[in-house]
Amino acid sequence: MTSASTTTDVVRGISARRWRFPRHVAVFLAPALLVYTAFMVYPLLDSLRLSLYSDEGAFVGLANLRELLPGGSLSSSFWNALGNNLVFFAFHFIVQNPVGLLLAVLLTQHLLKRGKGTYRTLIFSPTVLSVVIVGFIWQLILSPLWGVVSTPLLGLTSTALPTLSLMSVWQFVGIPMMFFYAVLVGIPEDLIEAARVDGANGWKIFWKIIFPLLLPMLGIISIITYIANLNAFDLIYSVQGALAGPEFSTDIMGTLFYRSFFGFQLQSGSTAMGATVATAMFVVILLGVLVYLFGWAKRVETYEL
Amino acid sequence: MTTKNVAHHGSGRARRGLSKATIYGILTLYTLLAIGPIALIVMNSFKTRRAIFDSPFSLPNSETFSLKGYETVWDRADFPRYFFNSFTVTVLAVGLVVVFGAAAAYALAEYRFTGNTFLTLFLAVGVMIPIRLGTVSILKLMVSLHLVNTLWALILVYTAMGIPLAVFILAQFFRQVPRDLKDAARIDGAGEYRVFALALPLVRPGLAAVAVFTMLPVWNDLWFPLILAPGESTKTVTLGVQVFLGQFVSDWQAVLAALTLAAIPILLLYVIFSKQMLSGITEGAVK
Structure with missing residues (x-):
């Protein structure tokens, strides 16, 4: 009797908790929401707002943004940086995914008896280093002074951007490798065995069974990479400086943002133009996310295993 | 046969x-x-x-x-201080992300209250949008709070940056904590804070994953130290190395030594914790 009434009390307590906003919920949420709102959400919204004002604080509407469009003062820099940035991403997409997948597939082979953990650990190790360190490591190795490579790959407008892109791929290939690995080890053995019994060969099993199961993860990796690439700065700044040389051939959105905001040499810094470039980056990232959500995630089937 | x-x-x-x-x-x-x-x-x-x-x-x-090379680095750059700064910023930011993130994730996963869905979405936005896009206003904010060239500027920004993903991951973990367990504690008269304290050890793998995901970008970041705390006394290792290498470009021995000094501690930590780290990534990926 007593226990029954206690239980109903608890049940009532739970259902009552459902519809109010009790104090303990506020206490749990407050610290995270305060810091997040004050130092992330507010600055992001405020940056969007600042892009509509001049440096003197006058409302100018979309006039700042128009400077990025053809005919505007920042137009050629902006489109050059955006183009370079998309090339930077394309290198990641085209090189990082197949290499990461190949490594993940090799790591899940039954014939690989010993050393699986060691291979994984070592291949992933460049990922934990700072981009600055990776940039300088490769800068030294590729330096014609050292003579390991005789062509100044980072000094030519034609090769600098591909070289920097591949340096970044070298560093981060461990991430797609681990993500694909996580999916591969989750595929039930029975599924593969069943296909094998039906006479499918390794190649066919990979393309008809394993690959479709990897597609959702390929989408996730690609959108994470896209956002990270559009946000990149450290590598270019460390290796080529804020002017992203030679002749701006490695200028990407992050370095353009930095120069627009702080100014560099002949270019003077501007809060308004910094905020405007940030707004443009926001739009470009948003477009990518929309393409991912509606062009990819909606069409690719996710299978429950 | x-x-x-x-x-x-x-x-x-x-x-x-x-x-x-x-x-x-x-x-x-x-x-x-x-x-x-x-x-x-x-x-x-x-x-x-x-x-x-x-x-x-x-x-x-x-x-x-x-x-x-190491002698030059020792004479010309204050690496012990850079390490101390990086260490302070990383430990405090990761600590705050884990504590604040766990509490918020628990609230969102455990209770149904008005605004739950809205707050979940509000935090999810932060997983997708890079905080760097708000740099212009972050700098203005830090100037008005007199926090420029203090480690607190970095700690606050990195805490804000880490919270969305932490909440997202930890909420998944908290949803798997059996309800019976929590209700049993409530029947025994435990308050909501006590129930949270009981649930916390059960999501330890999630806390570890969050700590790893938060730690590396904080330790390795160049952007915010460069903009918010470029002073000699607040330089982090990443910024310290970057500035040092820029000045000593032609002194190869010094450059190689500085790179080694900056890389070795993080590589050692990684080798020691690689099992936990990689399984954290694998788990985070599937969730």
Whole structure:
């Protein structure tokens, strides 16, 4: 009797908790929401707002943004940086995914008896280093002074951007490798065995069974990479400086943002133009996310295993 | 029976496609590509200037061994301070992300209250949008709070940056904590804070994953130290190395030594915790 009434009390307590906003919920949420709102959400919204004002604080509407469009003062820099940035991403997409997948597939082979953990650990190790360190490591190795490579790959407008892109791929290939690995080890053995019994060969099993199961993860990796690439700065700044040389051939959105905001040499810094470039980056990232959500995630089937 | 077995084995070999040698061969080659450049830098940092250029691929021996690069770094840059700064910022930011993130994730996963969905979405936005886009206003904010060139500027920004993903991951973990357990504690008269304290140890793998995901970007970041705390007394290792390398570009011994100094601690930590880290990534990926 007593226990029954206690239980109903608890049940009532739970259902009552459902519809109010009790104090303990506020206490749990407050610290995270305060810091997040004050130092992330507010600055992001405020940056969007600042892009509509001049440096003197006058409302100018979309006039700042128009400077990025053809005919505007920042137009050629902006489109050059955006183009370079998309090339930077394309290198990641085209090189990082197949290499990461190949490594993940090799790591899940039954014939690989010993050393699986060691291979994984070592291949992933460049990922934990700072981009600055990776940039300088490769800068030294590729330096014609050292003579390991005789062509100044980072000094030519034609090769600098591909070289920097591949340096970044070298560093981060461990991430797609681990993500694909996580999916591969989750595929039930029975599924593969069943296909094998039906006479499918390794190649066919990979393309008809394993690959479709990897597609959702390929989408996730690609959108994470896209956002990270559009946000990149450290590598270019460390290796080529804020002017992203030679002749701006490695200028990407992050370095353009930095120069627009702080100014560099002949270019003077501007809060308004910094905020405007940030707004443009926001739009470009948003477009990518929309393409991912509606062009990819909606069409690719996710299978429950 | 016998024929069947033979057929099975025969097609088995064909099916595999990849031989053991190929698997080990490709993995070993790629491993060398991954660690070779790092090893090259570390190795040459212990050599004389002459040996660095004459024989970059050989190990230092009694004739070519030199610590001159490290002496230059020690004299010209305050690396102990840079490490102390990076350590302080990383530990405090990760600590705050874990504590604040766990509390918020618990609230969102455990209670149904008005605004739950809205707050979940509000936080999810932060997973997708890079905080760097708000830099202009972050700098203005830090100037008005008199926090520029203090470690607190970095700690607050990194805490804000880490919270969305932490809440997202930890909420998944908290949803798996059995309800019976929490209700049993409530029947025994435990308050909501006590129930939270009971649930917390059960999501330890999630807390570890969050700590790893938060730690690396904080330790390795160049952007915010460069903009919010570029002063000599607040430089982090990443910024300190970047500035030092820029100044000593032509002193190869010093550059190699600085790179080694900056890379070794994080690599050591990684080697010690790599199992937890990689399984954290694998779990985070599937969630």
